[in-house]
Amino acid sequence: MLELPHWQRGLDADLGPPRPGHFRLTPDDFLVDEALDFAPEGHGEHLWLNIEKRNLTTLEVVKLLSQRCGVSPRDVGYSGMKDRIAVTRQWLSVHLPGKEAPEGLMRGLAEGGVKVLAHARHPRKLKRGVHRFNRFQLRLGGEAVAADDFETRWQALCQAGVPNYVGPQRFGPSGRNLQRAEALLARGWRKRDDRHGILLSTARSFLFNELLSDRVKQNQWHQPLDGDTLMLEGTHSVFSVDQVDDTLRARAAALDLHPTGPLWGVGRTSQQAAGEFEAALHSRYPALCEGLLHSGVKRSQRALRMCLSEPSLTRDAQGVVLSFGLPRGSFATAVVSELLTTADSGGERVGADAIH
DSSP states (O other): OOOOOOOOOSSHHHHOSOOBOEEOSSGGGEEEEEEOSSOOOSOSSEEEEEEEEESOOHHHHHHHHHHHHTOOGGGEEESOOOOSSSEEEEEEEEEOTTOOOOTTHHHHHHHTTEEEEEEEEESSOOOTTOOOEEEEEEEEESHHHHSTTHHHHHHHHHHHOEEOOOOGGGGOGGGHHHHHHHHHHHHOOOGGGSTTOHHHHHHHHHHHHHHHHHHHHTTOSSSOOTTOEEEETTTOOEEEOSSOOHHHHHHHHTTSEEEEEEEOSBSOOOOHHHHHHHHHHHHHOHHHHHHHHHHTOBOEEEESEEOOEEEEEEEETTEEEEEEEEETTOOHHHHHTTTOBOGGGTTTSOOSOOOO
């Protein structure tokens, strides 16, 4: 049975492990704002709602909205999953063709803990992954924040980027989603057993984190290798390279592009030096890799590094407040785990829900 390991931090080699600390003692210590790069058009069959929630998951809001509007949860769209223990703002859509919003909808949502900040019509459903980035404001405290090296660690992340680990909530409490994924893939994945593909995503995320940790250990996570697939910062376009030259190394050093790792599935495998990491991963987890191939899920690529946009740090009597943006699909807890350890993660890694 697979267990979640302690994946290698990016800063440990140079600065050692961080000191103990704490974050998210209350939802107000963890603020998230989802940003789209377009606005609803003001007409159409779908009602779009910009909402603020606390102590609720995105799926709980989907259920509440579908009940209040008398539609199936399938008629409710959202771009990204957001934390429960947090104050988060995001867009959702509900399909109401030829209908006005139900009377008392805003009041009913407010009674359920959801505040509507804005609403507008749009011709199309909100699809997964269309938001541009998430903006975070996090309060951290404890010994780590008072340590002499805290701001050194923070500046290193701002200047060189952060290992782009998939957050721990993807794997469920105590890694139970991972164990369920392992069992399902061993007997053969079927959609009816994993209707939303959560267990497929869990297995692929685990393998990605393992490969990223291997490359962090060898200090090869932020510079491209021969055979790598590279991703452009900002556009997320990808291209493969047989041989790395000085120009590509300089662009990686300038955070203009990033090496990627596989989200395992059917498709072309990497070759040469990058392929050696994939071969080693397959040899460690053959059942998981082969189970994903047999499921038919298509291979895709995820950047090994993420960059903080417009980062800032301020201090007050309670500790520090960090503000930064992350691209969609990246997790704020990967940033926090480079800065402090927490008691609930065994003193090794931050173990908490994360945003994507």
